[in-house]
Amino acid sequence: MANTxxxxxxxxxxxxxxxxxxxxxxxxxxxxxxxxxQFRGFEKFCEGRPFYEMPALTARTCxxxxxxxxxxxxxxxxxxxxVRIPETAVKLRKIxxxxxxxxxxxxxxxxxxxxxLLLGMDADPNSRNILGLLKSHPxxxxxxxxxxxxxxxxxxxxxxxxxxxxxxxPGGVSRPLTAELRDEILEEIPPMLEIAQRSLETFQxxxxxxxxxIETFANFPSLFMGLVTDNDNLEHYDGKLRVVDxxxxxxxxxxxPASYQEFIAExxxxxxxxxxxxxxxxxxxxxxxxxGPLARLNVCERCGTPLADEALRxxxxxxxxxxxxxxxxxxxxxxxxIYGLEKTRDLLREPDILDAHVRAHAEPNxxxxxxxxxxxxxxxxxxxxxxxxxxxxxxxxxxxxxxNNLAMNRGITQAAKAFVKGDKLEEGALNxxxxxxxxxxxxxxxxxxxxxxxxLLIELRNGNNVLDRxxxx
Amino acid sequence: MNVRIVTLSIDGxxxxxxxxxxxxxxxxxxxxxxxxxxxxTGLKPIGACRLCVVEVAGSxxxxxxxxxxxxxxxxxxxxxxxxxxxRRTILEFLFTEGNHTCAVCVSxxxxxxxxxxxxxxxxxVDVPYRYPRRDVDATHPRFVLDHNRCILxxxxxxxxxxxxxxxxxxxxxxxxxxxxxxxxxxxWGSSTSCTSCGKCVHVCPTGALFEKGHxxxxxxxxxxxxxxxxxxxxxxx
Ligand code: SF4
Ligand code: SF4
Numbered sequence: 170m171a172n173t174x175x176x177x178x179x180x181x182x183x184x185x186x187x188x189x190x191x192x193x194x195x196x197x198x199x200x201x202x203x204x205x206x207q208f209r210g211f212e213k214f215c216e217g218r219p220f221y222e223m224p225a226l227t228a229r230t231c232x233x234x235x236x237x238x239x240x241x242x243x244x245x246x247x248x249x250x251x252v253r254i255p256e257t258a259v260k261l262r263k264i265x266x267x268x269x270x271x272x273x274x275x276x277x278x279x280x281x282x283x284x285x286l287l288l289g290m291d292a293d294p295n296s297r298n299i300l301g302l303l304k305s306h307p308x309x310x311x312x313x314x315x316x317x318x319x320x321x322x323x324x325x326x327x328x329x330x331x332x333x334x335x336x337x338x339p340g341g342v343s344r345p346l347t348a349e350l351r352d353e354i355l356e357e358i359p360p361m362l363e364i365a366q367r368s369l370e371t372f373q374x375x376x377x378x379x380x381x382x383i384e385t386f387a388n389f390p391s392l393f394m395g396l397v398t399d400n401d402n403l404e405h406y407d408g409k410l411r412v413v414d415x416x417x418x419x420x421x422x423x424x425x426p427a428s429y430q431e432f433i434a435e436x437x438x439x440x441x442x443x444x445x446x447x448x449x450x451x452x453x454x455x456x457x458x459x460x461g462p463l464a465r466l467n468v469c470e471r472c473g474t475p476l477a478d479e480a481l482r483x484x485x486x487x488x489x490x491x492x493x494x495x496x497x498x499x500x501x502x503x504x505x506x507i508y509g510l511e512k513t514r515d516l517l518r519e520p521d522i523l524d525a526h527v528r529a530h531a532e533p534n535x536x537x538x539x540x541x542x543x544x545x546x547x548x549x550x551x552x553x554x555x556x557x558x559x560x561x562x563x564x565x566x567x568x569x570x571x572x573n574n575l576a577m578n579r580g581i582t583q584a585a586k587a588f589v590k591g592d593k594l595e596e597g598a599l600n601x602x603x604x605x606x607x608x609x610x611x612x613x614x615x616x617x618x619x620x621x622x623x624x625l626l627i628e629l630r631n632g633n634n635v636l637d638r639x640x641x642x
Numbered sequence: 643m644n645v646r647i648v649t650l651s652i653d654g655x656x657x658x659x660x661x662x663x664x665x666x667x668x669x670x671x672x673x674x675x676x677x678x679x680x681x682x683t684g685l686k687p688i689g690a691c692r693l694c695v696v697e698v699a700g701s702x703x704x705x706x707x708x709x710x711x712x713x714x715x716x717x718x719x720x721x722x723x724x725x726x727x728x729r730r731t732i733l734e735f736l737f738t739e740g741n742h743t744c745a746v747c748v749s750x751x752x753x754x755x756x757x758x759x760x761x762x763x764x765x766x767v768d769v770p771y772r773y774p775r776r777d778v779d780a781t782h783p784r785f786v787l788d789h790n791r792c793i794l795x796x797x798x799x800x801x802x803x804x805x806x807x808x809x810x811x812x813x814x815x816x817x818x819x820x821x822x823x824x825x826x827x828x829x830w831g832s833s834t835s836c837t838s839c840g841k842c843v844h845v846c847p848t849g850a851l852f853e854k855g856h857x858x859x860x861x862x863x864x865x866x867x868x869x870x871x872x873x874x875x876x877x878x879x
Contacts (some may be wrong), residue, residue, distance in 0.1 A: 219780055225745070302689065335859055
């Protein structure tokens with residue numbers, strides 16, 4: 170009889186996740202699945218609300234990247250109002266979006282994943298966390314904390330000290346930037362850049378110890394999807410969508426966000442509330458694509474800032490085509506942190522950044538609007554329809570964790586095949602399966618960032634018989 | 643004109659007042675704060691929300707300070723364990739009866755209901771939430787009515803009737819189904835009596851009435867007009 174290992178959740182507030190590993194009678198892994206039962210009533214909940222409440226409402230879908238939702242939602246609202254928002258507002262929104270990127274990547278890399286990287290996948294789980302790291306690698310831990318704090322404090326200083334900042338509004342932003350704040354942030358950037366570069370070097374030095382992980386952590390050909398600028402640079406706020414294949418050949422370029430439905434279809438699987446989007450022209454499930462830092466670096470031609478471009482050139486040497494192993498999401502995150510810092514600096518130096526005109530006002534002028542941006546974890550899409558009164562009649566949100574759903578499944582299957590053996594749950598093996606999920610940094614892991622472990626209940630099953638069981642987190 | 647002076651005690655303090663004044667007015671003049679919600683200086687008091695209830699010696703009932711006139715020798719208590727409990731429960735009813743998600747509300751940080759909850763230390767709610775399904779009327783070109791946040795204080799009804807003279811607003815239904823309506827329950831945007839003056843919007847204590855185009859926490863209410871207009875109205879009558 171076939172065996173099943175299930176990694177199940179302990180109580181969570183928002184998401185709810187579970188990993189099941191299926192085994193055959195010989196104890197070899199045949200398949201693995203990442204199920205998510207997420208609160209999906211959200212789109213229903215928004216119905217009937219005035220459209221300009223959407224940025225704040227949807228920001229509450231996520232406590233860890235509210236800014237990303239604010240940005241995508243405000244962009245969808247701009248579309249409903251049919252306004253071109255002031256240039257300065259665009260730049261300010263870009264800055265807050267990059268700050269979110271920096272803080273989120275710092276959290277993912279330093280707090281969640283670097284314990285695995287610096288202490289080893291098989292290290293004692295009790296010390297394999299940020300606290301353990303503070304003892305053994307205090308500099309790395311402090312670097313991570315400083316970077317995260319920088320991103321967070323820029324958000325706070327721009328938008329106000331709230332968990333769900335309401336500075337990004339339909340039509341632009343609600344307050345202009347002051348000269349003092351600009352100078353303050355500009356002064357803080359150089360030491361942060363040093364940290365980011367130092368971390369990149371450390372990470373590059375760690376490679377040799379992780380050859381098997383690189384080989385097996387969701388390392389397979391797939392499509393990649395992400396935004397690029399008009400001249401094909403890395404982009405997080407605006408731009409057109411581009412799809413490349415495993416050889417970095419362009420499958421489709423210049424996709425306008427509003428026509429996403431022609432390119433992305435969504436399958437809903439019975440065992441998960443998370444939608445599984447796929448590239449429509451190739452079909453399900455082969456149209457599997459990945460989004461997020463790794464995808465963004467695979468789709469763009471260059472970053473457009475000097476230090477990040479230098480790092481990108483080294484990164485490209487990993488593979489003649491697209492970089493395929495999801496292990497390199499970590500690498501991509503570090504490059505994006507460097508880019509985020511450089512780009513923030515450049516934007517703050519723009520001559521019109523202090524302009525007082527930062528908001529356009531208008532009634533709704535269209536009944537439908539799509540807003541797309543790059544959240545730290547990948548492309549985020551908000552699509553709204555409104556009635557004549559400007560009340561939401563229908564909405565659709567596609568979140569990054571959803572885009573990567575199929576890729577995560579394939580990734581954990583690959584890792585489970587390589588590391589899970591027999592009918593016992595080995596700590597190191599399970600940690601590796603979880604670490605694959607952590608590469609993608611799905612939102613579900615947010616609430617556990619403090620200890621760097623997903624709270625899970627792990628079950629090894631032989632049909633209906635539980636052979637082994639472990640609590641995590 | 644002969645004004646008769648009465649003396650009474652509020653919270654043990656002897657105070658003087660003019661006959662015809664309400665307990666709320668006299669307390670206010672003497673720096674004693676009584677929480678209110680439906681009351682607004684310049685509009686006729688109706689004693690609807692019951693937050694201003696006080697104890698009066700000799701009366702077993704609690705009396706609303708905004709509608710009870712002062713009398714000679716009256717002994718009023720505005721603060722006691724019992725009153726605090728009542729007020730707190732009334733406030734919880736106001737919150738649980740509708741849908742108040744302050745974090746996404748246009749009035750967040752500028753709301754009288756929210757401010758009162760803060761003042762009375764309402765840090766949790768014991769009464770179960772009702773989560774009613776209520777409509778939003780955004781048919782008016784400039785204003786929106788969100789029934790989810792309406793606490794039926796009827797300030798809008800009174801200002802429109804007493805000050806603007808349009809009487810666009812009314813209350814319909816009974817008990818828990820009561821709601822404010824415009825022009826005999828027609829969409830606000832099609833109202834022929836509404837002059838679009840915006841007075842109702844600015845007297846509304848919550849985010850139930852607001853101007854279009856505002857995002858979270860952006861709807862500040864301006865009420866400077868009310869004392870002037872009500873004085874002028876009074877002079878004319
Ligand atoms: S009306 Fe006041 S109490 Fe109600 S949601 Fe808005 S801010 Fe909160
Ligand atoms: S709409 Fe505002 S002013 Fe009118 S009754 Fe409701 S809460 Fe009071």
